[in-house]
Amino acid sequence: MTWQYSGPAGPGLAPGASSTTEGTGGAEVAEHKSVQRNLDLQRQWYGEPLGDRVRRLVVAFRTSQAQLAEVLGISAPMLSQVMSGRRAKIGNPSVLARLVMLERKVLIPGVTAGESEAIEQALADVRDSHPSVGRDTLPVPGNGEQVAWPVLREVAKPSELEQAAALIDGRYPALAGLLRRAANGES
DSSP: OOOOOOOOTOBBOOTTOTTTTTHHHHHHHHHHHHHHHHHHHHHHHHHOOHHHHHHHHHHHOOOOOOHHHHHSSHHHHHHHHHHTTTOOOHHHHHHHHHHHHHHHHHHHHHHHHHHHHHHHHHHHHHOOOOOOOTTSOOOOOOOOOHHHHHHHHHHHHHHHHHHHHHHTTTTOHHHHHHHHHHHHTTO
């Protein structure tokens, strides 16, 4: 007859036995909360968990996670941590740019058809790329109108924007308002 011990080791454990999670239960709960928080942050920052995005690329390009990491320019362990939610973000903007490049290359007909040459070429193009991410190339969420202002000011002086607004105000008042706000730098 085996008897159960309900002492400090925990209920249902034999004498002298210890739980594999003894003393780590709190750490496991904290890690789970941290992972969930990181996955929520990924949804906020990237639209969905990065693990979902990366897994789709692994399937589309018929490659391994380690090979994909090499193409992206990130270590395999770091990619694994980002995918699992143990890390919230990709710290290197060039790595994120390459991820987006790969997502776009999935739409190349040869890649979509699963043609080996097209897949290899797409992976090589991204691996060999040196994307730069700056204020002019990084999409900025929020007031898209304010993102357009520097472009408008680049092609026309504020006085020209005002004149253009006056010309189109009768037929296109919303566009005229945009031109005026761009000329004045108002929101």
